[in-house]
Amino acid sequence: MKTSRKTDYAVHALMILARNKGQELSVKELADLENVSSSYLAKVMQKLSAAGIVSSAEGKRGGYTLANNADNINLAQIMELFEAKDNVFECVDDIHGCSIKDRCKIHRVFGRAYQKMLAELEQTTIKDIIDPEIK
Numbered sequence: 001m002k003t004s005r006k007t008d009y010a011v012h013a014l015m016i017l018a019r020n021k022g023q024e025l026s027v028k029e030l031a032d033l034e035n036v037s038s039s040y041l042a043k044v045m046q047k048l049s050a051a052g053i054v055s056s057a058e059g060k061r062g063g064y065t066l067a068n069n070a071d072n073i074n075l076a077q078i079m080e081l082f083e084a085k086d087n088v089f090e091c092v093d094d095i096h097g098c099s100i101k102d103r104c105k106i107h108r109v110f111g112r113a114y115q116k117m118l119a120e121l122e123q124t125t126i127k128d129i130i131d132p133e134i135k
Contacts, residue, residue: 007082009036009044011075014126017054018070024063044082051081070127076118 013030027045031038045064048054055067066073 003079004082005040006044006047007078009034009041010048010078010082011126011129012036013041013045013048013064014053014066014070014073014078015130017064017066018126018130021070022065024057024061024065026063029063047081051077053077053081066126070130071125073126074122075124075126075129076121079118079121 012034016030016033017025025033027042028038030045031041034041045054045056049056049064052067053073054064056062056064
């Protein structure tokens with residue numbers, strides 16, 4: 001499965017914030033910990049903030065914290081926020097569509113596979129992936 005860099009950055013930033021519960025971390029601090037571009041990560045964090053997934057505080061000592069507990073943020077939320085309507089299988093997504101889906105057997109298989117993947121992502125929280133053993 002291929003995800004965008006924004007999704008990858010978002011998940012890693014959320015994991016760092018979850019590990020540092022209650023501590024405000026700046027974009028620069030998060031970027032340094034992730035070893036990524038702070039300007040690119042800033043856009044990701046703004047989108048997470050607008051979606052209510054993280055809270056932000058402005059100022060010299062400002063930064064980001066999780067807006068919810070890590071066990072209330074699932075991976076499907078992040079995928080949907082950054083991947084929009086794009087799908088792993090282009091013929092099934094809302095962007096590309098498929099002109100032969102009514103007579104194509106694989107279309108239904110890909111559609112079911114995508115729904116199962118989303119269900120798994122909905123059941124997997126940030127807390128799950130920061131714990132030593134993934135459930």
